[in-house]
Amino acid sequence: MATEINVPTLGESVTEGTIGEWLKQPGDAVAVDEPICSLETDKVAIEVPSPVAGVIGELKAEVGDTVEVGAVIATVEAGAAPAAKGEEAGRAAEQRQENKEESKEAPASDASQTLSPAVRRAVLEHGIDPSTVKGTGKDGRLTKEDVIAAAKAKDDTPAPAKPEEAPAPTAAPTGTRNTERVKMTRLRQTIARRLKGAQENAALLTTFNDVDMTAVIEARTKYKELFAKKHDIKLGFMGFFAKAAHLALKDVPSVNAQIDGDEIVYHDYVDISVAVSAPNGLVVPVVRDVDKKGFAQIEKDIANFGKAARDGTLTMDDMAGGTFTISNGGVFGSLMSTPIINPPQSAVLGLHRIEDRPVVVDGEIVVRPMMYIALSYDHRLIDGREAVTALKVIKDAIEDPTRMLIDL
Known part of the structure; x- marks a missing residue:
């Protein structure tokens, strides 16, 4: 059955x-x-x-x-898989047919049977198709003189005039030049449609800043072993930026809001979508209640989502909702970018690679580990002052992590 x-x-x-x-x-x-x-x-x-x-x-x-x-x-x-029947016989029949086809001899050309060695040599030398030349020899056979005359007539034929406006011919490409057409996956089609829709339906603008990562790097170096031992998870950068974003979204509520028709929807919670690279494209699972979670739980949530994305086990519920997005292009080496918002959200924070750069501190030029950060936002809802303020709050919190502990 x-x-x-x-x-x-x-x-x-x-x-x-x-x-x-x-x-x-x-x-x-x-x-x-x-x-x-x-x-x-x-x-x-x-x-x-x-x-x-x-x-x-x-x-x-x-x-x-x-x-x-x-x-x-x-x-x-119901039942076991049936054994393959007749496979050997089928392969044998195919082989016999293949051998039979290979054994067939192509019929010899009549022209090659009637051409003398001298005529064959003349045909090759002058590049003449013998089937296009009328023979004057016995029984209409070609002679060497027939081939030479045909070659002379060919050389005397003027080439057709080229129009003055015709472009000069270009050299033909050499080597193998292959193309392949692959249908877009449903996920990739959706990504393309949503990103294009974000550009068409929102007034996108991006503001930039740079962050001195010295304090965060020092904190990670000092506490990473104790943190991993206590919480069984590595202390990463995303936890710091998620908590810093929480401070910014609390101070500037419009960055955590969205437009719904002619209304603005404000959220009293912070659910951060974290952009994760999956085999079929970019996905954005949601770390919920960032405002209520500590560093360890945030890092665990992000690590679990990353594994699920690679394994293809993310669920619809994992990606439902989200009030703000963080996208870390720095893991791929990006220096700077203008991220696109994740509709219906109104803002996205873009992180980039950390590199040593000369900066001025207290009147002196020093080398510091710096990162460019970017905030793309929907200008219909978020004013430039609000966007710059939110990004500055994130910068200040990263450069002085104590602010995250005392809610400043």
Whole structure:
């Protein structure tokens, strides 16, 4: 008896997905809860498990097909996977046919049978197609003189005049030049649509500042072993920036708000979306209640999301909501960028690489580990003064982490 496999519930407001890859084919054995395919939605890629053990029967959708929640995409038959029948015979038949085709001899050209060695040499020397020349020899055969005459007539034929406006010919490309067309994944299509929508629907502007990372680096160096021993997690930079962002969002509420129609929605909590690189594109899981969490829990949440993104196990709930985003391009070596907001949010903080640069401190030039930070914001809601103020609060908190402890 066949068991149907349906598209599972994909999350709130998500009604369909796209078949990304079939992990099992008809005739393959499958165990209970073993994934049979990957399904791409607007936000995540999930694996669809088999509810029973058996053998894959029929696949009712192809890679790239859009399927709705509840739709039947495959069937599973009870029993073991059938042994492959006739494979050897099939391969043998294919080999016999291939050998037969290779053994066929191409028919010899009539022209090559009637050309004398001297005529063949003349044809090659002058680049003449013998089939285009009328022979004057016995039985209409070509002679050497026929080939020479044809070559002379060819040389005497004037080349067609080139129009004055025609461009000079360019050299033809050499070597292999291949192209490949790959359909965009559903996730990549959604990313493209949302980012383009952010540019079209928001009045985007970016303000910059630079941060002296000396204090944070010293704190990490001093406490990293004790922190890891007590909390079983490394002390990273993201915890510092998340807490610094909390201070900024509390001081400048509009940066933590969003526009909904003709209303502004303010949030009395801080849920920070953290941009994470996944195999299929950029995803933004949400660290919730940053305003209530300590460094250790924030670092654990971020680490868990990073692993889930790499493993492809992020859920829709992991990425739902979010009032503000932090994107760290510095891990890839970025010096400076203008990040794009994550709608319907109104602002995003961009972090970049840390590098030693000369700066002036107390009238003296010193070398300090510096980082450029950027705040992109929707100017419809956030004024320039507010954006600059929020970024300055983040800068001050990073350069003097004590501010985060005493809520200053």
